[in-house]
Amino acid sequence: MMKRYYTTWDEVNMASQYLANEIKPYLENFNSVHAIARGGFPLTTLILHQFNPVPDLQIRCIDISRYDSVEKNRYNNFNVDDLSNKSSLVIDDLIDQGKTLQKIHQHLIVERIWAVVMFVKPQGLSFMESLKPKIEKIVYWKTISQDSWVVFPWEQKQNLIYPPPRRRE
Numbered sequence: 147m148m149k150r151y152y153t154t155w156d157e158v159n160m161a162s163q164y165l166a167n168e169i170k171p172y173l174e175n176f177n178s179v180h181a182i183a184r185g186g187f188p189l190t191t192l193i194l195h196q197f198n199p200v201p202d203l204q205i206r207c208i209d210i211s212r213y214d215s216v217e218k219n220r221y222n223n224f225n226v227d228d229l230s231n232k233s234s235l236v237i238d239d240l241i242d243q244g245k246t247l248q249k250i251h252q253h254l255i256v257e258r259i260w261a262v263v264m265f266v267k268p269q270g271l272s273f274m275e276s277l278k279p280k281i282e283k284i285v286y287w288k289t290i291s292q293d294s295w296v297v298f299p300w301e302q303k304q305n306l307i308y309p310p311p312r313r314r315e
Contacts, residue, residue, distance in 0.1 A: 148295040153264075155299045161264045161287040162189060166196030168285045169262060173201050177232035180254065182207040182246060185239030188300055193237060195251060210249050211313065226265075233258045240296055241266040241284070244273035251277045258282045265290045 180196050181190035187207070194200055234256045241247060241263050250259070256283075259281045261274070266286040290296060 148293055149196050149291070150291060150297055151294045153295045153299060154304065158188070158192065158264070160297060162192035163196060164287050165189075165262050165264070165285060166193045169193075169260070170197070172260075173197070173203075175233055176203060176235050176260070178204040178206055178232050178234040178256070180206045180208050180236045180250070182236065182250075185298060185300075186237045188298075189262075190237040193262070202232055206234075206252065208236075208254075210246055233254050233260075235262050237262045238297050239298055241274065241286070242271035243267070244270040244277070247274065247281060249278060250260075251280055259263055260285060260309035262286075264288070265296055267292045267294070272286075 179190060179194070181187050192203070194205075232253065236247065236250055236259050237256075238246065238261070241261065247261055248261075258279070261281055261284045263284070263286045266284065266289055268289065269292050271284065271289070274281060
């Protein structure tokens with residue numbers, strides 16, 4: 147049975163600061179950032195906001211999802227151009243089994259990739275070894291047990307702001 151692990155915005159901010167500090171010395175070696183939809187969007191934004199000035203990187207988004215009950219094999223790379231012979235940071239919220247990065251490994255035409263994530267599970271970490279040398283490094287904040295289901299603050303209803311319902315006169 148999956149254990150739910152609820153993250154807070156404080157944790158996300160701490161993780162983004164940590165991850166930014168880890169990649170900062172190497173930023174000049176990268177040409178692009180690929181944010182994985184949807185969990186990679188908030189983390190990418192927070193990581194890039196740690197830098198002043200913001201690095202001159204091409205920012206791309208990739209929509210690829212895989213769940214145990216339903217597999218969605220959508221691979222949409224918006225703003226596609228030739229990134230061969232270049233290096234990319236791929237930012238996502240979590241590496242579970244590594245299947246998302248495997249798809250990216252197959253489709254993204256770059257010389258090398260660093261995966262930057264908040265959480266990594268043991269199975270995903272060991273699977274990533276098989277994707278070397280293209281996926282050169284995994285930068286992560288914390289490991290989490292394989293039987294954990296991470297719920298991020300942007301997925302928690304109480305953290306979302308809804309407009310008040312309109313009153314009918």
